[in-house]
Amino acid sequence: MSERKQQILEHAAELVATVGFDSFSYHDLSERLGITKASLHHHFPKKEDLGLSLLDQMIDFKEQKRDEFLQMADTPLKQLEAYFAFYREICSDGQCLQICPISSLQAEINVIPQSMRDKLKILDEIETRLVTELLTRGRDSGEMTFSGESSHHAVMLISAIIGALQFSRSHGIEVVDNTIKQLKFTLGLNPE
């Protein structure tokens, strides 16, 4: 992957998290990067190509993140803490305008091409598997307590964080902090 392509993807990721895939244009990117739209089309002929590369990158990133967690050899509790911190950071960047790119794309599922939907689904599954593992091990180790299946609780947890990030754009970052606090309660943890 060329340097330039990386640059483009970085800005595109930021735009997806702020305005959504359908609502940003090659023109927006060209202004940010200081090159023309035509040049952008050279690197990513169709917007769909850009979207797919973006999702590939997100998948790589998540898988890497997942490996980091597994190798941390830390307690599941510390790992969960790191997971929460990761999401906290998304919205504390800038003026709390960004949301999780996953939820941004989910909201646009009926607008993006099928190929992107397929990749998004894979990305979702990686995320779900990661949190499910985390909760399973947390419960097995006795650090966490909750009822029901780990995978179900994992989806609830992810949904809550993703939703909280959306709410935080109107209502401030406390929404995210409070939601994380409540989520810890649901795992039998004592916040802070």
Added chain:
Amino acid sequence: MSERKQQILEHAAELVATVGFDSFSYHDLSERLGITKASLHHHFPKKEDLGLSLLDQMIDFKEQKRDEFLQMADTPLKQLEAYFAFYREICSDGQCLQICPISSLQAEINVIPQSMRDKLKILDEIETRLVTELLTRGRDSGEMTFSGESSHHAVMLISAIIGALQFSRSHGIEVVDNTIKQLKFTLGLNPE
């Protein structure tokens, strides 16, 4: 409000919940309603006008729903059940393609006009107040148990449902059912 305006708003609401506010056009509406774009502009000169009327309608609907809950004189538990059922219905309509219009607009917050953001914030607050009341009374009556502030748990619960609806578009309606089940656990309730 004229009959026609109501019709337009109905279809617009559906489009917001499926593709989002920015991604539907007056052309889409004209096809659904069998009238021209120009006629639509007669009723709602600017798209922003349409968006504002839509939000007004959603606010009215929520407030009415809230009154219904309060007058139900039923247990908070039954009221919560009705609340969950309401959201379940959104995504069981059609082929699980619709999401909560609130979350659709939240995802587009940086794209919609400021006037719409303001109204959306009000709508969010009504929703939060409703669920907060519900949980407060549920805990007071001894039917529900949870730690932390009611309003914080309420935001977590709303975020989780909203997020689950988004996930369900890729992963099926079970996601919503499972999330509701886990949310009940977090309230010390025994599902089903």
Added chain:
DNA sequence: GTCTATAAATGGATAGAC
């Protein structure tokens, strides 16, 4: 209230020179 016609702007995409 609804129509035809049209303006003005935007967005995705391509051709071809450098």
Added chain:
DNA sequence: GTCTATCCATTTATAGAC
């Protein structure tokens, strides 16, 4: 790899007849 120029479709919006 980047540019200028251009094409075509879409979208918001308006003017004015019926």
